[in-house]
Amino acid sequence: MSSIRVRQILADVMAGEEDGLPERLCRACAVAIPVTGVGLALMTPAGHGGSITTTDGAAAVMEDLQQTLGEGPCMDASRDGRPVLQSDLAVTGMSRWPSFTACALEAGIAAVFAFPLQVGAIRLGLLNLYRHTTGSLDRHQLAEALAFAEAATTMLLRLQDKRPSGQPLHPRLAEAVGSRREIHQATGMITVQAAVGLAEALLLLQAHAYSSERPLIDVAKDVVARRLRFAPEDDHHE
Known part of the structure; x- marks a missing residue:
């Protein structure tokens, strides 16, 4: 069922111009899962990267903030290679990421769900979900998030395959x-x-x-x- 859903997501977001693929995927994710914003970020094996796109300003601030501070759920998800699900930052975030959590709460972000995009041990990036209200993802929402993360991984690989000759990155x-x-x-x-x-x-x-x-x-x-x-x-x- 998961592979069927991933193919459906890819079919929907790839039915348009190549330049708009990341935006369409993030917008579709924000519609499918009740979150405030979605961000897609690149992350290299050396830990360098940056935001590819976000659905809104709050998500953009959170993406830049974690990259700048070097801390936050998304950085941990990339480093450890597994999802980091923070349903209530005010309760669990301050002890782990004090600087990020203080700024996130001030910006009105109450929950963060970060999903690494990877193939084996190779890190490609992150799909990050932000919510203004606390609360966990239910079983269906978590399955949707994982399907979108898999679709995002495939999308990044396809973009990279189409990079100009002689260029290291698309x-x-x-x-x-x-x-x-x-x-x-x-x-x-x-x-x-x-x-x-x-x-x-x-x-x-x-x-x-x-x-x-x-x-x-x-x-x-x-x-x-x-x-x-x-x-x-x-x-x-x-």
Whole structure:
């Protein structure tokens, strides 16, 4: 039954342009399972990666936050190679991921369910589900999440098979790695400029992107190029 469901998911999301595959899969997952947001992230064997796509802003913040802090359910799922299901972050998260949990709760995220995408021992990425309310996934919802994770694994492999000759990664996947590097660099610069921790620095970067209605990566590039600077006495100035 599981393989039938995976084939159905792939048939539905692949019935369109290749560039929109990750977005369609995440949107379909958010419809099939009652969660607030879904994120798809790339993760290399060396532990590097970045967000490929998310269904909403809250999920995007959570994806970037865990990558920047190096902690959280999704990082553990990738490292250990098994799902991490946190149905109530307020109860179980603070002792394991204090910085991430504090920021997640402040952002209104109450539960996180992270599913590693892998083939044998090879890590490809993560499918991450976020919810504003507490509560476990029931048996059917968990089966759906695992089916979507398997479908996402197949999708990433197919994208990689179609990469241009001589390129190590498909352009869509290379973009995820590159953007993560620039966001991480910008966050580090803000910690020095604004005299804050990594989590607060990322939130400042996210807040500026939101208020200026610009993509996070574009704001990060401005910080790295020193066109935008954050200061302790005010959140930002240009």
